[in-house]
Every structure is written in structure tokens, then in C-alpha cells.
Amino acid sequence: MGWIERRKTRTVWVGSVPVGGSHPVVVQSMTNTYTEDVESTVKQIKELERVGCELVRVAVPTPEAARAVKAIKERIGIPLIADIHFDHRLALLAIESGADCVRINPGNIGSREKVKEIVELARERGVAIRVGVNSGSIPKELLFKFGAPVPEALAEAALSYAKMFEDWGFTNLKFSLKGSEVKSTVVANKIFAEQTDYPLHIGITEAGTLLSGAVKSAVGVGILLYQGIGDTVRISLSADPKEEVKVAYKILSALDLRHRGVEVISCPTCGRCMVNVESLAREVEKRLEHVEKPLKVAVMGCAVNGPGEAKFADVGIAGAGEHFILFVKGKVVGKLSQEEALNRLVEEVEKVAGES
Template sequence: MENWIKRRNSRVIYVGNVPIGGSNPIVVQSMTNTFTEDVESTVKQIKRLEKVGCEIVRVAVPSVEAAEKIPEIKKRISIPLIADIHFDYKLALLSIEKGADCIRINPGNIGELWKIKEIVKSANEKKVPIRIGVNSGSIPKKILTKHGFPSPQALAETALDYAKLFEDLGFTKMKFSLKGSDVRTTVIANQEFASKTDYPIHIGITEAGTLLSGAVKSAVGIGILLYLGIGDTLRVSLSADPVEEVKVAYKILSALELRKVGVEVISCPTCGRCMVDVQAIAEEVEKKLEGIKKPLKVAVMGCAVNGPGEARFADVGIAGAGNYFILFVKGNVVEKKLTKEEALNRLLEEVKKLAGES
């Protein structure tokens, strides 16, 4: 299939063993909502995130105790770990010392220049990349006065100033994030920044909201940026289980044909012709196939109008017709007149067979 999106040409950095930028796949990350000091809960949540495809994870480091737990957490997980630091430069230094694969800071709340210099010196010595975050609440007074409010241009100018500052300090192993809580600010700020630098960019809509509203807002904002070729890593920020963030992220990437991971379930919208409970069946199929990583298209259709045609274009599909179902595999009718239970079981069998699982 022809690639319909031309990605921005960004430089490549590594977070742990994960390459970010250039022509590498757009990396999906999330953040734990556990207390990092609670190693058991944090590791358990990261394992759940790994299972659904999270490739980098960020943990909050608000205390010395949290930073001290980084080595123990890293021993028990399989993906790179980013330490999220605010205000206290000493926590950044300690996180680097304890083996964080990357640190995330907002220079606007770190304070004096000498503190930033200490962080840069340590990161350079340990070859640890830094994610520089910029948001509306931490724009320097000089820039805020110039623009009058936290405009997209103010966000972009702040990020560009930080890039210059870190370069002057001899540090270039950076990625940037410019986030607003609304789509317009985030998109324009990232466009402005992306047009003037080749540093990798982490994208997302901050404080997006709960599962439904946050997923919609994130899909719109992240989708626009990805269509424009902007974005090397992403997080869907939701007031929900972090596992849902990863699931939504992959659905956004899949919808734009940028990454195909796992099963895509397509199902017809319900209408007066629908003779079966498509919603319940589709939700059950999605849940049972969550762990499969091979990209497959599975159709669950509910009537004789669009059902058979759509199901034929999927790798595996079922189409309901009143009291029975038809099973399609690779466009061919395999079974006719199956009961709901038979159709569901046969569908799952065929998917697992195509995925190479027993």
C-alpha cells in the first residue's frame, strides 16, 4: 500500500534500546499512575502496559525515595524507563545516577541556570537523553509578556530557546514536547517548532479528559499532527487506566496506516435491519483477541446488506442473518448457518490460526 503520509525528517536518538526519530516506527508510550515508591504496584502496572504494546514508560519521581526505586523497577521490566522530574534538579541527577533511560524535565520549573547545567553535565556523562517539555503554565515571563498569553507561538518560541540553551551547553540528545490542553494550540505550536528544527518530537494533548472525551480529543489532535508528518513518539493522556492510553494510541496509528499492530475489529453500525447483537459480539471479540500482536482485520457484521461484502474484505469475518451466521476466511465462505456461539468460536479459532497461535 502506498504511504500517503510523508513524515518529517527528524534526527535519531535512543531511549534505552528504542530508536526514536528518522524513519523508525512512531513509538507508543504511557505513564504509570501508581506511586513509584510502591515497586510492586508500579511493576505490575508496567507489565500490563507491556502486554498491550507500550514501548516506553514514564514514572513520576517526586521524591528521593522514588528515584531510589528506579534500579529495582528497571530489573523487573522489559521496556525503557523515563523519570519524570519537576522543580528539584537533585531528583534529575539522582534519577540519572540510578539508571533512568531518559529524564523528562521542564526547564521552566527547574529554576536557575546553574541547576540546568548540572543536569546537562550528568546526562552527557551518562549518555542519557532528555525530553524537554513545554506547556502553557511554564512559559518564561519575557516570552509571555511578548505574546500576551500562552499562544502557540509562545510555546514554540520557548521550546526553540531551550533547544539553543542546551546546544550552547553542549547537549543535543533531546526530544521535545509542546502540549496544550486544546487541539488548536498544540497543533500550531508543534507546526511552528517542527519547521525550525529537526529534533524528535513527542506529541499528545495534555489533560485531554476521561476515556471517551479524551480519546476523541487526542485522536483529533494527534491525528492532525501525524497527518502533517509530525511526531516520533506519542502518548494519549487520559484520566483512565494507562492501558487504555496504549490501546487508543495504536488505534490512532492504525487508522492512519502508520503502524499495524494487533487485531482490528470492524463492525457495522446498528440500524433497523440488524438482526443480531453486533455491539455485544464485537466487544467480546475485541476483548478475547487483545493479546494477539499480528495485524489482522476481523469483521463482525449484522445484516445481509453490507455484511457479506464487508466480511469478504477482512481476513476473517462473520455476518449475521437472523438466527444464523456465515463465516468468511480470506474472502471465502467457510461455514454457513452457524449459531451465534458456533460462529464466535469458529471466528476465534480462525484468527488464532492465522496469527500462528494454537
């Protein structure tokens, strides 16, 4: 058993992808195209698939977007989740168009009867429902009870929705309790997780731009995952959706929960460096995005710690004056000039990965 003992949940299937149970944490993202623009949406989803996205969510704010789900589904390889707010008719139309899951927040859908309509059609079509709860749409009675959208209010809202769906005999559910603050999100998810066995989709909503959002998400998502909580994850960033997927895998890899692609180990640089490690490491990451096999690649700038780190990586280079020493699986295989280091490193990684 690994160092993290994951919470035991029931398994919910989103299309062909199992969520929860003993299955790996699933990485997902959301498109930022207009869903009605089928060509652009399909293009972006295929880009997300290439970097490892396993579930994709699309916004469905109009009937045209809901109808576009059918055409999009026919051209992608991963399950599709329709994101619905306010109008239950859009959820019904998205399900009829072939969505594998609909994301709804009962707090902004309207009456119980409207929510029940969605449930009945989802049951008939074998479609999962993700129930989303956030601080902006907590039921008024809970806001009155708690005085503010505190974590306890989010958890109680989610638990009340779970009971409502169970009363209707529908349990093909996963839940998400999200806020833009790390503390409230973590506490709300912990409360909910202790009282149910439903799978949880985790993330910090509206986390921010690439750097600040990745840090904030790594803290919040990392805390939950370390405690065994979380069955799917989305890193919400004001950035290219592909970056969300990359950050998600880096968080999972750091916790030894999932490994995909190249992990670049690079030194923080100091006055001993005679090479531009920062630009070189960044270019290495970019050039090796296509590699799916989990590999450690070291880019080290000097001879102090460099040879050791490079030697223990699958492939690595270590600065040696104005040259680099190239290591493959612990063995020195060459001495490279700065000009040839990047291309040769990429070639060796691709060989190890079986990509060429």
C-alpha cells in the first residue's frame, strides 16, 4: 500500500471512465470555446486528450450549445460532461444529445420538480449527475442558519441534495464542494467525505492565473488528496485548459498517486552556473510534452550536485564548465556543447520512452 490511503467510495461511471472505488484519480478540464462552435470545441478537446485529459466539461448556456453536444461527442475520444446552470431544460436537451454526465447545482436550477425531471431522464439514459455546490448558491435557509457560506453550510447543502436524490432512488452521483478559499474548500469536503461514500470531484474554483492558481490549487487539492479525499480533479486556471491538465498531473505525481509524462528535475541556479538552466529546462518541458511514459529528466547547471541528480534520473545533463555531461540510466554517454545539449537530450529521452 502507498503512503496515502484513499477514501473508500462507490464507483460511478462517466461514459467509459470509472470514478471512485479503487480506480485512479481522474484528471479533467473544461473547454473555453463557445460550445456551439463545434470545430473549435472539438479541436480544443483533442488537444486536451493529447496531454492526458480523461473527462471534459463543456458550457451549455443555450439550446444551441446543448444540441451541439451530439456532434462534438461523435468526434472525440473521452466522455463529455455538460455544465448546466439555471435552466433545467438545457440539462434535458444535453442528455438527449448524448452527454455522459450533467453537472448541475440544485441551488440554482429551481424547484425540486425541475431537478427531478433531470434525474428521471438521467436514470432512463444511464447518465451520471455531478452535483456541484459552491458558496454563491447555498440555499437561503442554510445561509440564514449559518449566517454566511461557511464550510458547514456547503457540506450540509450537499448532504441534503444527496438525501433528496436518494429519496428518488437515484445514486449515480458524484459531488463537488468548491470555494475560492483553500480552507473552506478543504473543511467542507472533509465534513462531506466523513458522512457519505459518494465520489468527490475536487478543486479550488476561480483559483487565478497560471502561477498563483497552480500554487493555490496545489495547496488545497494536495491537502485533500493527502487525506485520501478526491476521485476526480480539475485545476481551475485563467489559462489555456491544457495547463490545467499538466498542473493536475504534477500534483498527482508529487503525491505519488499518478504518473504521466516527463518530470523535469532542474536546479534552482546560482552563481556557479555557466549555462542558462531556466530557459533550457523550460524548452525541455515544451519539447517533451508528447511523451506519455513517466520519466525523470534532469537539467543541472553545475558540477556540485548536478552529476548526482543527473545520474539518478532516467536521462540527464549536468553542467561541466562550458559543456554538459549526458547521462542515460546512470551511465555517462557523452560530452556535449551547449549548442547540441537540448537536441541530444530530447533524442535520448524519446529513445528511452520508445517514442522514436
